[in-house]
Amino acid sequence: MQSGEVSAQEPADDVRIPRAQIGSSPQHLLTTLLGEYLDSSDADLPSTAVIAILREFGVSESSARAALSRLVKRGLIATRGNGRPPVYHLTAQAIAKHRSRMQYFLNFGAHPPEWTGEWVMASFSIPSSGHTSRHAVRRSLSALKFVGLYDSVWIRPGSDAAPVRETLGELLRQVEGARWSVMHVRFDEESGPHGPASAYDLTVLASAYSAFVEQYAELRVAARAGEVDAASALVARTSAMDSWRKFPDIDPDLPHHLLPTPWPRQQARDTFLEIHSTLGALAQSRLIQVAAPYWPDAASWITHFQASDDPARPEPTGGKRARPPVAD
Structure with a gap:
């Protein structure tokens, strides 16, 4: 697989990627590294x-071992054989998840969204006894990039209402007295104080x-x-990715006419992609250097991803797709 060529196929649901957080935990850091540099x-x-x-x-070392254990429980990696020290491998589901997420992170903001003026609106009513369910609904809607227009009226741009x-x-079917509706709507005044932009x-x-641009300018x-x-x-490259990857999940990707001027996303994306692209081969080389004393085949497997639309994207090195033969 060439650097940056990642599939948009939706990965299996049984693989749970750790949530992004400020200051990477070893578990989250390891997930980032595996997604960036290993593709088999x-x-x-x-x-x-x-x-x-x-x-x-x-x-x-203790934290690294704990991170490995947690990623096994999440289904991202699995042990191979019963040797000591343990040997792990990425699961096929994890590979699919990584490719999908890498495409999502690297290509976000590359093109403005196609805008039809359509929004998805979700409205719900939950009895006062359903306090826990109400919080669960709000968390889930936020994860789907909905935002609360009013207390129980949530919206997101676009037309895909299925999710x-x-x-x-799933959340409210068994909650007695709960009601909900999902609608496609258009606003007469999108950018006004009573419209969705508010x-x-x-x-x-x-x-x-802007803070991202300033942080990584030097x-x-x-x-x-x-x-x-x-x-x-x-x-540095891993830090930049960890800092950038929060934006595709929190940026609603609104149409241009709803954004303030100037809008710094393109400058931030250019900063990230230049760092990510320019340092890719160096980071890959260092990773091989560090891993090789413990993993002789490291150079055959370690690769690095870049955005598929990056003109500076190099030809791939490493990352072969078949297991090397076992010596007799």
Whole structure:
């Protein structure tokens, strides 16, 4: 598979990606690294190599082992054989999930959404005794990138109502007295104080994008000048991805006419992609260097992803798709 060529196929539901959080936990960090640099369920990944890789980020051995254990429970990785030290491999479901999420992260913001003026609206009524269900509904709607227009009226741009219809049915079908409706609507005044744009705190989002640009400005300049060494590149590139990956999940991707001017998302995306692209080969090289003493086949399996529309995307190195033959 070539760098950046990732499938949009929806992955299996039984693989649970850890939630993104401020300051990566070892579990979340390891998930990021696996998604970025490993693209085959055939690769044998020794635990000792994982421990060495996470050590680059200041993660202790005990924390690294705990992260491995948690990713096994989540179905992202599985053990291969019964040897000691343990050997892991990515599951086929995890590969599908990683490819889908990498495409989502790397391609977000590349093209403006096709806008038809249509919104999906979800409205619900839950008896006062259904306090827990009400919180569950709100959490689920937020995860689907809905926002509360009013207390029990939630909206999101676009026309795909199937996910929210299914979610509300699952959460409220057994709640006595609960009612809900899902509608396709258009607003007479989209950008006014009573329209859908008023439901979004775009000022906070714009500030987050601007902060990202400021945070990584010096790294972008250094990367462009070739002043970042391989060891620094691995940590810096991973940090940039961890910082960027929150935006596709919190940015509602509103049409241009509903956004304030100037809107800093494109500058943030350009900053991220330049760092991600320029440091990719260096980070891959460092990862191989760190893992190779514990994983002799590391160079055959470790690769790196880049956005498919990036003109600087290099030809792939590493990341072969079949298991190497076992020596006699």
